[in-house]
Amino acid sequence: MAASxxxxxxxxxxxxxxxxxxxxxxxxxxxxxxxxAFPGMLHGKLLRSPHAHARIKSIKLDKALALPGVKAxxxxxxxxxxxxxxxxxxxxxxxxxxxxxxxxxxxxVLYDGHAIAAVAATxxxxxxxxxxxxxxxxxxxxxxxxxEAAMKPGAAILLDDLRNKEEGDKRTNVAxxxxxxxxxxxxxxxxxxxxxxxxxxxxxxHQGYIEPHNAVGIYTTDGQATIYxxxxxxxxxxxxxxxxxxxxxxxxxxxxxxxGGGFGGKTTIYLEPLSILLSKMTGxxxxxxxxxxxxxxxxxxxxxxxxxxxLGATKDGKLxxxxxxxxxEAGAFPGSPVGAGAMCIIAPYTIENLQIDGYDVVVNxxxxxxxxxxxxxxxxxxxxxxxDELADKCGIDPLEFRINxxxxxxxxxxVGPPFKRIGFIETCEAIKNSDHYKxxxxxxxxxxxxxxxxxxxxxxxxxxxxxxHTDGTASVVTGSPDIGGSRASMAMITAEVLGLPVTDVxxxxxxxxxxxxxxxxxxxxxxxxxxxxxYEAAQDAVKQLIERAAKVWEIKPDEIEFRDGAVHAxxxxxxxxxxxxxxxxxxxxxxxxxxxxxxxxRGVGPAFATTCVDVEVDPDTAKVQxxxxxxxxxxxxxxxxxxxxxxxxxxxxxxxxxxxxxEYFYDDKGILRNIGLLDYRMPTCLxxxxxxxxxxxVPNPGHPLGVRxxxxxxxxxxxxxxANAIYDAVGVRMTETPMSPPRLLREILKKLAxxxxxxxxxx
Amino acid sequence: xxxxxxxxxxxxxxxxxxxxAVAGRTVRAVIADLERQFPGLAAHLLDxxxxxxxxxxxxxxxxVPGGVLEPVGEHSEVHFIPAIGGxx
Numbered sequence: 081m082a083a084s085x086x087x088x089x090x091x092x093x094x095x096x097x098x099x100x101x102x103x104x105x106x107x108x109x110x111x112x113x114x115x116x117a118f119p120g121m122l123h124g125k126l127l128r129s130p131h132a133h134a135r136i137k138s139i140k141l142d143k144a145l146a147l148p149g150v151k152a153x154x155x156x157x158x159x160x161x162x163x164x165x166x167x168x169x170x171x172x173x174x175x176x177x178x179x180x181x182x183x184x185x186x187x188x189v190l191y192d193g194h195a196i197a198a199v200a201a202t203x204x205x206x207x208x209x210x211x212x213x214x215x216x217x218x219x220x221x222x223x224x225x226x227x228e229a230a231m232k233p234g235a236a237i238l239l240d241d242l243r244n245k246e247e248g249d250k251r252t253n254v255a256x257x258x259x260x261x262x263x264x265x266x267x268x269x270x271x272x273x274x275x276x277x278x279x280x281x282x283x284x285x286h287q288g289y290i291e292p293h294n295a296v297g298i299y300t301t302d303g304q305a306t307i308y309x310x311x312x313x314x315x316x317x318x319x320x321x322x323x324x325x326x327x328x329x330x331x332x333x334x335x336x337x338x339x340g341g342g343f344g345g346k347t348t349i350y351l352e353p354l355s356i357l358l359s360k361m362t363g364x365x366x367x368x369x370x371x372x373x374x375x376x377x378x379x380x381x382x383x384x385x386x387x388x389x390x391l392g393a394t395k396d397g398k399l400x401x402x403x404x405x406x407x408x409e410a411g412a413f414p415g416s417p418v419g420a421g422a423m424c425i426i427a428p429y430t431i432e433n434l435q436i437d438g439y440d441v442v443v444n445x446x447x448x449x450x451x452x453x454x455x456x457x458x459x460x461x462x463x464x465x466x467x468d469e470l471a472d473k474c475g476i477d478p479l480e481f482r483i484n485x486x487x488x489x490x491x492x493x494x495v496g497p498p499f500k501r502i503g504f505i506e507t508c509e510a511i512k513n514s515d516h517y518k519x520x521x522x523x524x525x526x527x528x529x530x531x532x533x534x535x536x537x538x539x540x541x542x543x544x545x546x547x548x549h550t551d552g553t554a555s556v557v558t559g560s561p562d563i564g565g566s567r568a569s570m571a572m573i574t575a576e577v578l579g580l581p582v583t584d585v586x587x588x589x590x591x592x593x594x595x596x597x598x599x600x601x602x603x604x605x606x607x608x609x610x611x612x613x614x615y616e617a618a619q620d621a622v623k624q625l626i627e628r629a630a631k632v633w634e635i636k637p638d639e640i641e642f643r644d645g646a647v648h649a650x651x652x653x654x655x656x657x658x659x660x661x662x663x664x665x666x667x668x669x670x671x672x673x674x675x676x677x678x679x680x681x682r683g684v685g686p687a688f689a690t691t692c693v694d695v696e697v698d699p700d701t702a703k704v705q706x707x708x709x710x711x712x713x714x715x716x717x718x719x720x721x722x723x724x725x726x727x728x729x730x731x732x733x734x735x736x737x738x739x740x741x742x743e744y745f746y747d748d749k750g751i752l753r754n755i756g757l758l759d760y761r762m763p764t765c766l767x768x769x770x771x772x773x774x775x776x777x778v779p780n781p782g783h784p785l786g787v788r789x790x791x792x793x794x795x796x797x798x799x800x801x802x803a804n805a806i807y808d809a810v811g812v813r814m815t816e817t818p819m820s821p822p823r824l825l826r827e828i829l830k831k832l833a834x835x836x837x838x839x840x841x842x843x
Numbered sequence: 844x845x846x847x848x849x850x851x852x853x854x855x856x857x858x859x860x861x862x863x864a865v866a867g868r869t870v871r872a873v874i875a876d877l878e879r880q881f882p883g884l885a886a887h888l889l890d891x892x893x894x895x896x897x898x899x900x901x902x903x904x905x906x907v908p909g910g911v912l913e914p915v916g917e918h919s920e921v922h923f924i925p926a927i928g929g930x931x
Contacts (some may be wrong), residue, residue: 173926184882246852256897258925259851262861421926435851454927496848497904509893536927539908588902603927680908 083822092576093785095781096722099568105338106778113294113337114369115311117444121296122151124351124358124368125195125207127188127214128274128378132223132444132750133236136187136196136216144199144213145276146342148835152212153178154354154360155197156184158325164241169319174348176323176412182447183324183353185621189218189413190238190445192751200358207642214379223750224253225442227386227407230441231679234470238412238442255414258422260494268401268433272392274473275401280462281816282799283743284384284409287451288734288762291378292370293546297355301363304566305356306333311380312346313600314592325355327589335591338810342450343563344450347600373755381744383408383416389425391568397474399431399485404463408455416440417455420536423494424796425459427534428504429467429485429618436494443787444750450602453535453792457738457799461817464531464800469797469813478530478804479512482690503714503778508532510712510774513654513692515531517710519672525697526707535792537789538603539681543596544613546675550667552660553584560610562591563803564730565723569607570614572719573785577618578643578659604789607719609681615784621675625662627647628669632657683782687789689713691732694781695805702825704740704806712773714786716780728794729771735798737763743818805833845919847873849884853923856884865921870900871911873921888923899926 087752104110108159141153162176197214201207224230224238230253236363237251239452244252269275295309307328314334318631322329339346353367359365369380383786392401404425408416415570465505471481486505490498511517511530521528526840545557560566564694573581598610622642629647630637633654641648666673711732718724741761745754754760803814814829844864849857862927863880867873878885887895894900894910901922907913915921 166890166896168926173896202912257852261851417927420927423925423927493904495901496922497901497920500904536906538927539906541908682907684906 087263090600091577092582093719094721097572098567099565100571100770101562101567110338112291112340112742113296113308114368116296116308116337118296118298118365121365121367122200122202122358122362123207124198124200124203124355124366125211126195127211128373129192129194129196130563131189131218131220132192132225133221134189134342135216135221136189136217138217139197140215143199143215144210147206147210149202150210150356151198151202151364152200153210154184154361156181156186157559158357159184160252162324162326167531169316173415174320175414175572179320180324182413183350186564191444193374195378195444198354198358198368200362215561215607218287224748225443225445227409227439227441227443227828230406230443231439237797237821238444241248242414244440245474249422253442254439255410255442257395258419258438259436261312261435263433265401265403265433265435268391271394271400274470274471275390275392276366276466276473277390278466280387280389280729282385282458284381284445285738285744286376286381286760287339287343287345288327289343289345291352292372293346294369296365296367296428297352297359298357298358298365298462299326303331305331306335307355308335308337309352310337310339310346311588312339312342312349312563312602314561315559315597316600317349317352318350318592321353321356321517322386325356326350326447333591333593336522337590337691339561341563343697344454344602347450347602348380350379351615372757376755376760377752378413378446380447382446382451382454383410383418385409385458386457389462391466391470393470393474397471397476397481397484399429400433400436402431402817404436406459408438408458408589409445409448411445412438412442413441413447413810414440416448417450419493421455421459424456424534425463427494428482428532429484430487430491447745448714452734452795453533456533456535456796457735460531460533460797464667465795465803465815468529468804468807470532472731480530485507485640487698499686501778501781502686502688503776504532504778506778507690507712507714508540510776511692511710514692514710514712514774515707516772517692521694523696525809526803527808527810528694528804529801529808530692531800531804532688532796533793535604535687535793535796536603536639537608537684538688539607539684540599540603540611540778541678541680542610542613543678544610544617545595546614546617548659548666548673549833550663551590552658552663553586554578554580555586555588556614557588557590557595558610558614559590559592559595560606561601563601565720566574566606566610568723569611569719573611573614574618577615579643591813598713604687604791608684608783608787608789609679611719611785611787612678612681612783613801614773616677616679617675619675620677624673624675625659627660628666629657629670632665640666683780683791685716685780685782685788687714688794689793689797691800691801692807693801695802695809697806701827702821704802704819704824706768708769709736711776711794712776713790713794714776715777716783716790717777717791718775718788719785719787724775724790725773727790728773731736731770731792731794732771732798736768736802737797739802740817741818741820745842748824845873845915845917845921847877848920848922850923853884853887869911870894870913870915870921873915890924897926899924904909911929
């Protein structure tokens with residue numbers, strides 16, 4: 081790993097302490113959602129659709145209910161009618177009507193694995209047996225599996241109530257059209273010396289978190305409910321469950337368990353309201369845990385897509401025009417990340433003339449959920465491949481081409497507003513100056529590729545409290561589930577402000593009754609926004625410490641300053657008083673000190689990453705081996721460099737999996753055929769080299785510590801970087817993910833045949 | 844006066860004008876003035892008097908969380924852009 085950070089004036093920030101939650105996780109004491117158990121607890125299982133698209137004609141529960149040990153069964157009819165209206169929920173927008181229909185099908189099943197009924201029984205085995213006894217009569221309908229099929233005139237319609245005003249208020253599968261344009265497209269392409277136009281297809285892929293979804297619901301007769309679950313956002317689980325169940329938010333408490341991966345996939349709900357409803361019907365706690373196949377069939381992957389990109393450049397390498405059409409699979413209900421994809425696809429570059437059209441399209445696949453920089457990876461696969469091709473045509477180094485056209489402070493974003501201080505160019509330069517890029521790659525069938533990526537990052541609401549204990553240590557409490565080492569970062573920010581060793585600060589993640597509202601752990605926002613709340617809460621504690629010292633010394637607070645973990649009287653020669661000493665006197669100077677802060681964070685700093693990858697292509701099998709990979713990413717300020725590197729490496733590994741192997745494989749009836757991790761092949765440590773990292777630190781002026789957020793953008797460049805490396809290795813431009821051996825071999829053979837034909841014609 | 848930047852798909856309502864000078868010192872006032880100039884436009888931006896959940900407001904290059912209550916400067920640029928969701 082090649083990482084160096086400028087520690088500047090910081091003492092704790094920028095160091096690499098051991099994570100506070102590490103021991104519990106290593107020895108198996110950390111409590112995950114499925115570990116929760118309560119006396120008298122029942123177990124739930126779901127009946128899922130065996131069809132991709134069908135009308136439910138009838139559901140008979142008699143035989144299942146008669147099975148000894150079965151305590152309750154619910155279907156879509158047991159859920160209250162939810163409002164058919166888009167609502168804000170954390171960083172997402174949610175239509176409660178569709179959310180309810182996704183949790184339990186109402187009158188139609190819309191994908192293989194769509195939940196139809198939920199059973200609660202005295203054991204998981206009895207619940208499974210009861211599921212098999214439920215009789216459902218279906219009217220099978222034609223499945224609509226791709227955006228092309230769904231957008232065709234006369235396509236089977238998935239949702240009877242989905243209308244598109246642009247299409248004359250007709251029934252449609254196109255839920256939304258986005259458009260961005262500026263300049264004069266025609267004039268732009270006229271000015272271009274080189275124009276490259278290609279069509280790309282990306283496969284639907286899953287986040288691949290190891291821990292399946294789970295929930296334990298406890299409903300008590302006073303109308304209060306508690307949910308224990310694995311989630312990226314306890315407050316989102318609370319508000320979404322309240323909407324689906326038609327109960328006030330204040331009646332539900334959500335306790336976030338330790339989380340075994342999420343990557344965006346755990347920002348919504350599946351089992352949580354069912355656990356409450358079953359608990360209400362039975363009077364017992366009810367636990368539901370998905371199997372791996374249920375996770376793949378019925379939780380939210382990210383969209384597959386079809387993208388057409390046409391870019392023009394002058395011969396000296398200036399990008400002058402972009403015309404882009406993109407359609408993303410939303411899954412069974414509206415809400416793909418195509419809008420974000422459209423805003424990301426050429427975000428790293430200044431292009432005066434552009435038009436981007438994006439379409440959100442429903443298909444008979446599971447409703448998509450967020451996945452690390454949602455929408456941006458599909459988009460960059462297309463645009464960054466063409467950027468590479470244009471650089472090649474212009475005879476310019478691909479990094480120089482990116483630097484020459486790259487956005488900087490003041491450059492307009494796709495949607496119009498100018499960027500504030502950003503570090504895109506710096507990520508390209510970091511790769512250009514890396515040992516990796518400077519090294520010579522030799523050998524047959526080997527190639528090198530680079531690509532860049534952009535992600536917005538998010539702000540939103542966070543709360544924090546910092547408690548000063550009587551021995552001068554502290555605890556910091558937030559509502560952000562820790563999915564990437566954020567406990568350590570929150571403790572480090574607290575320690576930095578209070579001048580304490582980080583081991584003297586205990587970080588905690590609280591439930592929804594124990595901390596102020598905190599939006600989801602997503603959008604790379606925790607270190608940025610929750611970090612901002614922690615910073616302000618710690619400053620609030622410092623202010624109170626100064627006030628207490630003023631009482632002790634009988635001087636005014638403004639005659640005291642706080643530094644290096646101690647209060648200092650500015651004027652006279654009083655010896656400084658450290659927090660530990662002052663903490664002993666809290667009871668007699670006003671009582672305990674709790675610093676508090678809540679923010680709706682402004683000043684979000686966007687993130688850029690640039691990746692360089694070397695590959696070797698097996699000429700016989702077309703298997704691609706990653707030889708070396710380096711990622712440079714602008715972190716703003718790396719609070720804990722090891723966890724920043726971990727995010728960069730994790731995102732890169734997922735991006736490589738997306739590039740080479742991962743795909744949802746449906747048969748012609750719309751049934752998912754790869755429902756386990758042997759067949760849904762994610763990269764393992766045996767598939768990848770150590771991913772080298774270069775942390776770029778261009779401080780975000782909108783954050784007191786310069787933080788941007790680092791959790792997502794590193795997933796964006798790898799598919800395009802791998803495609804560009806494959807081209808460098810074997811001369812084939814890949815336009816479809818995954819670039820698996822059968823697909824690549826087909827393209828290599830096509831190229832060989834074309835080369836032979838050309839040679840024969842020349843002879 | 845502040846300037847409102849009209850999203851591409853709504854430009855048919857503003858005679859294809861991308862940039863519109865508007866009176867107002869809050870987002871609510873800016874939208875009210877847009878509606879005065881281009882009747883029917885507000886319905887694409889507001890739902891029940893609040894900014895639609897599918898829309899984010901950017902003022903002078905920064906996404907702002909205050910919705911219709913957000914203050915607007917004398918020379919501010921107000922953009923209406925799609926709201927986004929994140930993942931990690």
